[in-house]
Amino acid sequence: MIFLNGHFMPIEKACISVLDRGFIFGDGVYEVIPVYSHKPFRLMEHLHRLQHSLDGIRLKNPYTNKEWHDLLEQIIAKNKGEDQSVYLHITRGVAKRDHAFPDTPPTVFIMSNPLLPPPQEWLTNGVAAITASDNRWIRCDIKSISLLPNVLLRQIAVDAGAIETILIRDGFLTEGSASNIFVVRDQVLLTPPKSHLMLPGITYDVTLELAAASNTIHEVREITENELFSAEEVMLTSSTREIMAITRLNDQSVGNGKPGPKFRQLHQLYQQYKATHMRA
Ligand code: PMP
Numbered sequence: 001m002i003f004l005n006g007h008f009m010p011i012e013k014a015c016i017s018v019l020d021r022g023f024i025f026g027d028g029v030y031e032v033i034p035v036y037s038h039k040p041f042r043l044m045e046h047l048h049r050l051q052h053s054l055d056g057i058r059l060k061n062p063y064t065n066k067e068w069h070d071l072l073e074q075i076i077a078k079n080k081g082e083d084q085s086v087y088l089h090i091t092r093g094v095a096k097r098d099h100a101f102p103d104t105p106p107t108v109f110i111m112s113n114p115l116l117p118p119p120q121e122w123l124t125n126g127v128a129a130i131t132a133s134d135n136r137w138i139r140c141d142i143k144s145i146s147l148l149p150n151v152l153l154r155q156i157a158v159d160a161g162a163i164e165t166i167l168i169r170d171g172f173l174t175e176g177s178a179s180n181i182f183v184v185r186d187q188v189l190l191t192p193p194k195s196h197l198m199l200p201g202i203t204y205d206v207t208l209e210l211a212a213a214s215n216t217i218h219e220v221r222e223i224t225e226n227e228l229f230s231a232e233e234v235m236l237t238s239s240t241r242e243i244m245a246i247t248r249l250n251d252q253s254v255g256n257g258k259p260g261p262k263f264r265q266l267h268q269l270y271q272q273y274k275a276t277h278m279r280a
Helices: 021-025 043-056 065-078 120-125 148-159 202-213 225-229 261-279
Strands: 002-004 007-009 028-036 084-091 107-114 127-133 164-169 172-176 180-185 188-191 218-220 233-238 242-249
Touching: 002 065, 007 065, 021 084, 028 043, 028 261, 043 065, 043 084, 043 202, 065 084, 065 107, 120 242, 127 148, 127 233, 148 164, 164 225, 164 242, 172 225, 180 202, 180 225, 188 202, 202 218, 202 233, 202 242, 202 261, 233 261, 242 261
Parallel strands: 127 164, 127 242, 188 218
Antiparallel strands: 002 007, 002 107, 028 084, 084 107, 164 172, 172 180, 180 188, 180 233, 233 242
């Protein structure tokens, strides 16, 4: 079951107008919220980022946090699986095609899919990534549904047999096409600071919190392309992929080509943290 504009219905019954501004202009924002044991993970943080994205495109939030919470509870209950990935999407609504903002209600769409754990092989051996020039706009902090650059960038990785594209802007690492990136150099965990050039990842925050709580030496600072290539470890973080070791970069091994100690430690801490969330 999905939620569309105030109603729950089977996805086959869901229809939107071809004039929806999401369809015509990509004029909207979205969120992806992981659900473990029927409980949304870090919901307040996701709703806070949603508000930031809505503010960024000057669209009024159609619901209060309490209302979002209730809607999510309902969608989770109406869908199968203890672990789910809730996708929430708001556009500027349906109007005659004109760039200027219309005075129409937004379109609100929520769906939920089973959240499957990553293949064991990816955890054991790590995954491959490639690098590409970050050619997106400079409001990457907005979780915009206009994902064409991300789609094209991700496909470069898929075409190369890799699973993620790591983006470089002006010689510095920004993020992945759909993830944030951490590296380890001289045993220090490093990640770029939040800015308009990257999405403020919820998993990025959790990873930094886990590093701090476990006294893992870490630093949030700009990372050059050269530092990325000579890193001991490289990792990606995202709500659906959690924490993953990148062990091949542009067809070269990262470190010794195996998931490293910092990855193993953070991955374990993340699983423990999730378990605490499920019991809470
Ligand atoms: N950057 C981009 C461009 C993304 O699409 C995502 C995934 N939504 C992330 C980073 C990771 O964010 P999160 O940890 O909140 O899933």
